[in-house]
Amino acid sequence: MLELWKDLWAFMRERKKFWLMPIIVVLVLLGALLIFAQTSALAPFIYTLF
Numbered sequence: 001m002l003e004l005w006k007d008l009w010a011f012m013r014e015r016k017k018f019w020l021m022p023i024i025v026v027l028v029l030l031g032a033l034l035i036f037a038q039t040s041a042l043a044p045f046i047y048t049l050f
Contacts, residue, residue: 012020037043 008024012018
């Protein structure tokens with residue numbers, strides 16, 4: 001998994017595509033929120049946000 005992040009960072013640095021970083025961060029945070037929502041007692045409250 002660490003290799004994936006290294007390759008992604010090298011791609012963005014070499015191609016000057018730093019605008020991709022906020023998109024990636026938002027997608028990762030959204031995925032983490034959905035995973036947390038499935039395993040938490042707060043799930044009904046988080047699902048109302050979507």
